[in-house]
Amino acid sequence: MTGNLAHLTLAFGLLGNVVSFMVFLAPIPTFYKVYKKGSTEGFQSAPYVVGLFSAMLWIYYALLKSNVMLLITINSVGCIIETLYICFFLFYAPKKARMESLKLIVLLIVVGFGLIVVLTQFFAHGVNRGVIVGWICLVFSLCVFVAPLGVLRQVIKTKSVEYMPILLSVALTLSAVMWFFYGLLLGDFNIAIPNVLGFTFGILQMILYFVYKNKKPVTDEKISNFEAKISEMEEQKLPEYKNQKITDVVKLETLIHSDILPVAAKLNKNGCDQAGHVAVEPKAASYVPNHTIEVAA
Template identity: 60%
Template sequence: MALITAAHLAFTFGILGNVVSFMVYMAPVPTFYKIYKRKSSEGFHSIPYSVALFSAMLYLYYAYLKKNVILLITINSFGCVMEVGFLIIFLVYATYESKIYTAKILFLFNIVAMGLVVGCTYSLSKGQKRVTIVGWICSVFSLCVFVAPLSIMRRVIKTKSVEYMPLTLSLFLTLSAAIWFFYGLFIKDFYIAAPNVVGFLFGMVQIILYLIYKDKKQQNILP
């Protein structure tokens, strides 16, 4: 009987991670369909999608440097496509102020910051040192992706309404974080495993908030 090795487990969790992450990236589809139908971005924010796009781009760069991590390349390529699509829909139906703010965020993160990361790491480091530096940067911005929904969680607590925090997305984010943690653990990659511990904790908090406020009516509270 063949032995189950760490490599086998890593591949299994990598495949599961791709499947669940696919669902995570697809989870906002109903939200953006609602935006399309109402022709308005209403109370939704573009920050989580902007940060998620930047994170996916960073991990694509990390996978390119590290090599032999095709499972990271496949899901983050798909993530980039989905986040760009969501942001385009948001920009079409957002208010003028939201469009300007989102454009500034995209320019700052996806052009300036990404350009600096690639330029500086290629000019100031090489080999394993470059991989390590990019790995740390990926970890930091993965945390940003998990922390980004804090504004939505604050809105849920303030309005006592879960309208802008879909349960499906919270569930898939929590499950995805758990699976990618084990993937990183089995391939012995700290930069993949560590941020997902925080992601799992934030996901659990979102689920708890949903259970607390799911049956309560929204209250009109002035900011």
């Protein structure tokens, strides 16, 4: 029975390593866009700095334990990948974004992680050291898993799943399931408890994705309604414009006839007036009235 439990624990740990490795590779398309664009404008370094801090924290916790080697393997790989992401980001980032990223790195990695290591090494002893670091990992992981609440709120508000990739949500959910059972079988609730929250939020993300994936975004609906109102207003004005145009044409024809008919009435069959003068129509613009021109005999 104990052997079967150990094999099951190993299986979940290995599966957790594989799925977590896929999650670590998920930002590669983002950095390809950065490379093609030549700038990190519109992107932030915070997720990668937080990911590096989390990986370092779990490695430190695993080093204080005796039976969680699989935590060390995946988080060591995570440290390397996140460091490469951060270096890539700093290379392409504008000066302002680069300075903000460096401040976050110093604050979280150097100061934050450094204080945790120093304080637990000097002020905690034996088993208590692992318990304290375990609680820190637990609280930090809960904060990380709560972060998707902002994404869920945005999806519900906009009715759009544009910024919630389904493959990443599935991978995070599977990762949470694997690490939950790994922690449960080891009897390590610092590993198991945060992943309950991760699994719950992962399921919520997938449900929202299938609810809103075929729905029209709110912004598109507003634009469509606005365009429909404009079209309706133009259609209402069009008959008035047509009527006005017809009225103007009638007035113009009336004006032309009023100028031509009196002159035409005075002409005889040969095109001459009573005085024997020939009426000649000059080539002029349509709005210029006709004139009678005398021609010497």
